[in-house]
Amino acid sequence: MIQDIEPKRLCNQYQLPKQNRNDYIAVFSGNQILIKETNGRLELPKRADMEAAGCALHADTYLFCIDDDRYFLCSEDAEEWKTGNKVDISNDRAAAADFRRISMRQFREEADHELCFAVYTAYHLYQWYKNNRFCGCCGSRTVPDKKERMLFCAKCGNQIYPSIAPAVIAAVTNGDSILLTKYANREYKRYALIAGFTEIGETAEDTVRREVMEETGIRVKNIRYYKSQPWGIDGNLLLGYFAELDGSDRISIDENELSCAEWVRRDQLKDMDDSFSLTREMMRVFYEKYDSV
Numbered sequence: 001m002i003q004d005i006e007p008k009r010l011c012n013q014y015q016l017p018k019q020n021r022n023d024y025i026a027v028f029s030g031n032q033i034l035i036k037e038t039n040g041r042l043e044l045p046k047r048a049d050m051e052a053a054g055c056a057l058h059a060d061t062y063l064f065c066i067d068d069d070r071y072f073l074c075s076e077d078a079e080e081w082k083t084g085n086k087v088d089i090s091n092d093r094a095a096a097a098d099f100r101r102i103s104m105r106q107f108r109e110e111a112d113h114e115l116c117f118a119v120y121t122a123y124h125l126y127q128w129y130k131n132n133r134f135c136g137c138c139g140s141r142t143v144p145d146k147k148e149r150m151l152f153c154a155k156c157g158n159q160i161y162p163s164i165a166p167a168v169i170a171a172v173t174n175g176d177s178i179l180l181t182k183y184a185n186r187e188y189k190r191y192a193l194i195a196g197f198t199e200i201g202e203t204a205e206d207t208v209r210r211e212v213m214e215e216t217g218i219r220v221k222n223i224r225y226y227k228s229q230p231w232g233i234d235g236n237l238l239l240g241y242f243a244e245l246d247g248s249d250r251i252s253i254d255e256n257e258l259s260c261a262e263w264v265r266r267d268q269l270k271d272m273d274d275s276f277s278l279t280r281e282m283m284r285v286f287y288e289k290y291d292s293v
C-alpha cells in the first residue's frame with residue numbers, strides 16, 4: 001500500500017530543524033505539485049536546486065522526514081501563508097532547470113512509490129495549513145506554534161490541530177463472491193469496494209453497515225477489521241473491513257453514488273495489479289483466499 005515504504009520510515013515528529021541545502025521542497029499550487037525531472041524520473045526539487053535556478057525561496061514549514069530526507073512546505077501563492085512561505089519560479093533560469101507543475105493525478109501515475117507517499121502526506125498537511133490560516137472562532141489570522149504542530153489564534157486562544165477524516169472501505173463477501181461497485185460520475189472506472197466517511201456519533205462498524213445499506217441495499221454481519229491506510233490527498237484515514245452478507249443478496253443501488261454494484265466470483269477477479277491502495281489489497285486478499293477472510 002502507499003504507506004509501505006520499508007525499510008525506509010516516515011518520521012513525523014514535529015521539530016524545527018535547521019534548513020539545509022538538501023531539503024526537499026513540496027511546492028503546491030491548487031492541486032498541482034512542482035516537480036523536477038532527472039533522466040525521466042520525477043523528483044521534488046531541493047532547496048539547492050531552487051537557489052541554483054535563482055528562485056526567490058522562503059520555505060520554513062517543516063513537514064516530516066523519510067529516513068534522512070527532510071521535507072519542507074512551500075506555495076506559489078503568497079496569500080496562503082502567514083509565515084510568508086513562498087517561491088517564485090517565474091524566471092527563465094527556473095524554467096531551464098526543468099521545473100514544471102503537474103496534476104496530482106498525473107504525479108501518481110508517473111512518480112515512484114515512496115515519493116508518492118511523501119507527496120500525498122505533504123498535500124494533507126498543505127491543505128490543513130491553507131484551510132486554517134484564519135481562526136474558525138474569531139476570524140483572526142492564526143500563527144504556527146513553535147513546539148508542536150498546531151496553529152494558534154493569539155486573539156481568542158483557539159488551538160487548531162491537524163484533522164484527519166476517518167472513512168471505511170467495506171469488502172462484503174458471500175461465499176465465493178465479493179460485492180464490487182463502480183462509481184457514478186467519476187473518472188475512476190475500475191471496480192471498487194464500498195466506501196464512505198464516518199459520520200459524527202458513529203463507530204466505524206456502524207459506518208460499514210450504513211454505507212453498504214445505503215449504496216446497495218445489502219445487510220451485513222460478522223464485520224472484521226483488516227488494516228488502515230492514510231490517504232493524504234483526501235485528508236482521510238481509511239479503515240478496511242471485511243463483512244459477510246446477512247440475508248438477501250438482492251442488490252438495489254444508489255444511482256447517485258454508483259453506476260453498478262454486483263457480486264463477482266473469486267475466479268473472475270482481475271485488475272488487482274495496483275499495490276498502492278487498500279481497496280486493491282483487500283480484493284487481492286479475497287482472491288488469494290487469505291485465512292482471515
Ligand SMILES: [Zn+2]
Nearest residue numbers: 135138153156
Ligand atoms: Zn480566534
